Amino acid sequence: MSTENKAQDPMEFMRGMWSKMGFSLPGMVTPTLDVEELDKRIADMKAVENWLKMNLSSLQMATQALEMQRATIATMQAMSKIVSEGGKPPEVEVPQPNPFGNTMWPWNLMQNAAEQAKAQADAAPAPAAPAKKPKESK
Known part of the structure; x- marks a missing residue:
């Protein structure tokens, strides 16, 4: 050259x-212009990518486990402190987060419809029971 x-x-x-x-x-x-070499490199890169994804998932699960452990220990410590002081735990309504987000709307819709139907049935007058016919003697 x-x-x-x-x-x-x-x-x-x-x-x-x-x-x-x-x-x-x-x-x-x-x-490189060799297709087989490129295929080998692509396969190697995908293997490394999958390995990294697996490690990321493992790391995320370990982090969640530690967060849950921390929350459990903090709750137990708070409860033991309240008991040791001889008091009752305060009756505080703590709103629970919805773990499913907005995905439970069909269930909520069905529950609301069932409750409304029950309320309407309770509000409506009960239908009169048909009068019993006296049994005829033979």
Whole structure:
């Protein structure tokens, strides 16, 4: 390759920049025209991606477990403090968060409809029971 072609080749320019920094160009950046080599690199990258996702999930689960443990211990400590002071725990209504978000709307709708139907049935006068016919003797 002539010096003129080297200056125009972007990959040669990148190799020159990387080599001046004291380390070689990483294998990921080196282009290849071999489809099998590209398939191998893609498979390797996907394996690493899946491994990282698995580790992220494990980390998130461990964090949640520690948060639950902390909340449990804090609750137990608060309860033991109240008991040791001889008092009753305050009757405070703590709103519970909805863990399902807005996904439970069909259930709530059905529950409200059932409650309304029951209220309407209770408010309506009861239908008169049919009079019993006396049994005929044989």
